[in-house]
Amino acid sequence: xxxxxxxxxxxxxxxxxxxxxxxxxxxxxxxxxxxxxxxxxxxxxxxxxxxxxxxxxxxxxxxxxxxxxxxxxxxxxxxxxxxxxxxxxxxxxxxxxxxxxxxxxxxxxxxxxxxxxxxxxxxxxxxxxxxxxxxxxxxxxxxxxxxxxxxxxxxxxxxxxxxxxxxxxxxxxxxxxxxxxxxxxxxxxxxxxxxxxxxxxxxxxxxxxxxxxxxxxxxxxxxxxxxxxxxxxxxxxxxxxxxxxxxxxxxxxxxxxxxxxxxxxxxxxxxxxxxxxxxxxxxxxxxxxxxxxxxxxxxxxxxxxxxxxxxxxxxxxxxxxxxxxxxxxxxxxxxxxxxxxxxxxxxxxxxxxxxxxxxxxxxxxxxxxxxxxxxxxxxxxxxxxxxxxxxxxxxxxxxxxxxxxxxxxxxxxxxxxxxxxxxxxxxxxxxxxxxxxxxxxxxxxxxxxxxxxxxxxxxxxxxxxxxxxxxxxxxxxxxxxxxxxxxxxxxxxxxxxxxxxxxxxxxxxxxxxxxxxxxxxxxxxxxxxxxxxxxxxxxxxxxxxxxxxxxxxxxxxxxxxxxxxxxxxxxxxxxxxxxxxxxxxxxxxxxxxxxxxxxxxxxxxxxxxxxxxxxxxxxxxxxxxxxxxxxxxxxxxxxxxx
Numbered sequence: 256x257x258x259x260x261x262x263x264x265x266x267x268x269x270x271x272x273x274x275x276x277x278x279x280x281x282x283x284x285x286x287x288x289x290x291x292x293x294x295x296x297x298x299x300x301x302x303x304x305x306x307x308x309x310x311x312x313x314x315x316x317x318x319x320x321x322x323x324x325x326x327x328x329x330x331x332x333x334x335x336x337x338x339x340x341x342x343x344x345x346x347x348x349x350x351x352x353x354x355x356x357x358x359x360x361x362x363x364x365x366x367x368x369x370x371x372x373x374x375x376x377x378x379x380x381x382x383x384x385x386x387x388x389x390x391x392x393x394x395x396x397x398x399x400x401x402x403x404x405x406x407x408x409x410x411x412x413x414x415x416x417x418x419x420x421x422x423x424x425x426x427x428x429x430x431x432x433x434x435x436x437x438x439x440x441x442x443x444x445x446x447x448x449x450x451x452x453x454x455x456x457x458x459x460x461x462x463x464x465x466x467x468x469x470x471x472x473x474x475x476x477x478x479x480x481x482x483x484x485x486x487x488x489x490x491x492x493x494x495x496x497x498x499x500x501x502x503x504x505x506x507x508x509x510x511x512x513x514x515x516x517x518x519x520x521x522x523x524x525x526x527x528x529x530x531x532x533x534x535x536x537x538x539x540x541x542x543x544x545x546x547x548x549x550x551x552x553x554x555x556x557x558x559x560x561x562x563x564x565x566x567x568x569x570x571x572x573x574x575x576x577x578x579x580x581x582x583x584x585x586x587x588x589x590x591x592x593x594x595x596x597x598x599x600x601x602x603x604x605x606x607x608x609x610x611x612x613x614x615x616x617x618x619x620x621x622x623x624x625x626x627x628x629x630x631x632x633x634x635x636x637x638x639x640x641x642x643x644x645x646x647x648x649x650x651x652x653x654x655x656x657x658x659x660x661x662x663x664x665x666x667x668x669x670x671x672x673x674x675x676x677x678x679x680x681x682x683x684x685x686x687x688x689x690x691x692x693x694x695x696x697x698x699x700x701x702x703x704x705x706x707x708x709x710x711x712x713x714x715x716x717x718x719x720x721x722x723x724x725x726x727x728x729x730x731x732x733x734x735x736x737x738x739x740x741x742x743x744x745x746x747x748x749x750x751x752x753x754x755x756x757x758x759x760x761x762x763x764x765x766x767x768x769x770x771x772x773x774x775x776x777x778x779x780x781x782x783x784x785x786x787x788x789x790x791x792x793x794x795x796x797x798x799x800x801x802x803x804x805x806x807x808x809x810x811x812x813x814x815x816x817x818x819x820x821x822x823x824x825x826x827x828x829x830x831x832x833x834x835x836x837x838x839x840x841x842x843x844x845x846x847x848x849x850x851x852x853x854x855x856x857x858x859x860x861x862x863x864x865x866x867x868x869x870x871x872x873x874x875x876x877x878x879x880x881x882x883x884x885x886x887x888x889x890x891x892x893x894x895x896x897x
Contacts, residue, residue: 270597274590293545293566294534300564301532301547304474304492308562311462311470316396316443318351319460323394323445328458330450333358333366337375344369348460352469355409355440355461358447361454363389370410377408379459383554384444388457396443397554399461400496403436406463413438417465419499419515426519426538428498439464439496439551439560464494465501466514474564475504484570491544494551495561498523505540505565513540518548518561526550527558536568543568614642623650685723692719717755738781738866745778745785745819745886746771749808752789761797770809778819778886780866785886788859788870792823792882795855799827799880817888818868824881830874838872 322328322344332340340358348356348369356369363380379385387395407414417438421430444459464470471492475481479490493503498517505513518526525533526548533548544565551560617625626643699712749771756762778785796806804826811820830838839860863870867887874880 270590270593274586290536290545293568294547297545297547297564297566298534300478300490300566301534301549301562303478304562304564305549307474307477308470308494312396312398312441312443315351315353315441315460315462316394316445318347318353319356319396319443319458320394320445321351322347322356322460323447323458326450328358328447329455331455333456334360337367337372341367341369341372351460352462353460354413354463355442355459357409357459359385359457359459361389361456363457366456368409370413371408374408379457382444382459384442385457385459387554388444388446388459392446392454394443394445395554396441398551398560399440399442399553400559401438401440401461403438406438409461413463416463417501419465419501421499421517422513422515424516424518424540426521427517428520428523430498430517435496435499435501437496439494439501465496468502468504468512470494471502471504478564479566484567487567487569489567489570491539491563491565491567493561493563493565495563497527497560508541516540518563522546522548522561526561530558537565539565611638611642618646618649623653688719688723692716692723695719738784738862740779740781740866742777742779743782743785745775745810745821746773748782748786748789749810749821752786752793753808755790756793756797761794764803765797765800766805768805768807770807772810772812775810775812775819776888778888780868780886781862784862785866785884788862788884789821789823791855791859792884796823796825796827796880799825799829801827812888813885816885818885819888821884821886822881823884824879826879829876829878830872830880831876835872835874839870 327340327343344356354370357379358366359379360366363378363382363385365375365377365379367375380389383399384395384397401417403414403417406417414436417436419435421433421435440461440463442459442461444457446454447456447458449455471494474492475488475490478492479488482489488504488506491503491505493500493505495501495518500514500516500518503512503514505516507513507516519538522533522537525531527550530550533546535546536543537546537548538544539546545568546563546565548561548563550558551562553559614625623646625646628639695712695716699709699716702709702712749769753767753769757767793806793808800806806826807822807824809822809824812818813820839856860870863884863886869885870882872880872882
């Protein structure tokens with residue numbers, strides 16, 4: 256897949272994911288905001304409905320107090336001339352919209368009922384409002400639930416008006432009853448004081464809410480102003496007795512008022528049983544509304560009914576849908592614009608990248624004259640400049656490598672000739688040297704141990720053997736041989752090396768410290784080859800010290816690795832960091848011209864490796880260097896032999 260395709264695909268993926276996330280979040284925010292706005296609206300509408308409901312109760316309270324203050328009531332006519340009093344109170348009852356208007360004596364015994372004058376003499380002192388008036392001597396008003404027999408005493412018509420047969424309602428709670436006979440009334444009671452200002456009785460009046468639509472229609476007209484949506488009333492109001500709709504402008508499918516239907520179980524649980532408001536969507540009779548319910552309480556605080564207002568949910572669903580469609584349309588349009596811009600931007604970038612790719616291929620195939628010319632003022636322009644600089648640097652380095660390779664080839668050829676000459680000289684010297692070795696051994700054997708000349712002869716033997724080994728090393732370097740491994744003492748090899756260099760001029764001002772562990776196991780190596788390595792490292796250390804200093808030789812045993820470690824630590828000038836990686840390369844030397852060939856450490860590295868060991872170096876400029884040689888205690892060959 257090309258860079259251009261990746262850029263376009265990446266841009267598409269990012270834009271798609273961002274658009275998707277913003278769309279989901281935006282839709283959720285729109286939905287929540289619309290629902291929250293509807294709930295806030297219906298909460299305000301519920302406050303308005305409560306005010307209308309309370310105002311109706313206050314109006315009844317005023318009507319009752321008005322009756323209690325009338326002179327023809329205060330003069331005791333209820334007891335002396337009840338027929339005449341009924342005639343005078345009937346117009347007041349009708350004009351005040353009261354279904355009940357009754358007067359009792361000071362004990363709560365009914366003296367007359369305007370709506371049912373034939374029934375009197377019953378005791379109303381147990382009524383919550385009458386009892387409160389008898390106790391406090393002041394007017395009071397509240398919502399009450401009256402049973403059917405009480406309604407029948409006030410008027411047979413009220414008992415019939417209050418009766419409802421339950422209509423099956425979706426989501427309603429299960430009830431064993433099939434009908435409701437009690438009624439929900441707005442009731443007020445006031446004390447009657449005689450003309451002599453003595454308490455003589457109680458007057459109470461009430462309005463039955465069952466099948467009375469004045470309040471709910473006034474709420475609908477005042478709060479919702481009769482607005483409709485798609486042929487349906489946008490707002491509705493209802494008064495419940497317990498869970499039963501007794502006054503409502505919610506309609507059935509046939510357009511009739513849905514009295515006799517019941518509230519949903521979850522709403523009933525929250526409002527009536529828990530006594531809390533419900534502000535949420537709810538299924539009302541046959542469709543969904545954004546609703547607000549709150550309990551209607553009697554004087555004792557018990558929830559006996561529900562006041563409801565609701566807004567048709569469909570309107571807000573359509574608002575949500577339209578808003579979401581507009582939002583998604585804007586999002587899609589923005590996404591398409593972003594895709595178009597990203598496409599053109601990616602083409603501009605990929606053009607420069609293609610040039611870089613082409614130039615890189617040319618450079619990889621050896622065309623070091625390749626150059627880039629990009630006019631974009633961005634990172635790609637800087638990259639092109641860097642590429643051009645790199646190509647120029649590679650070309651210069653290539654020329655230097657060719658020159659260096661030519662010089663090294665010539666030097667190698669010269670060293671090869673010198674090596675051949677050295678091998679020939681070594682071969683010629685080896686024959687007389689064998690005579691020196693042989694006769695020096697014979698001379699030493701004939702001399703007594705107490706002979707004062709014996710130490711000198713022993714040195715001749717040692718140095719002659721060393722010369723023989725050096726010549727053998729030259730011959731081995733000209734024709735490499737496999738190590739002749741056998742167990743030997745590392746400490747012994749180091750002692751021999753120190754004794755050989757002890758009298759040399761380069762070591763006169765160098766303190767050689769030997770920290771040699773005595774209980775070392777023997778190592779399995781070629782002793783002559785390893786001694787050559789040790790001598791090379793000791794001499795290199797002396798050259799690095801170049802004067803006064805210290806050379807520390809240390810040995811220790813690594814039981815885990817089955818190795819003996821030998822450290823050569825000098826106090827010389829150290830090794831530069833840039834030279835550390837090349838220190839064991841053939842022909843690499845830090846010595847002045849004519850003072851080294853760069854083969855010593857390379858040969859030492861090869862010898863140690865052939866003897867199954869390792870060699871490493873640690874150094875800091877100005878603080879000396881430490882070469883560590885690790886030699887095996889056992890080898891695969893010795894293990895197989897065992």
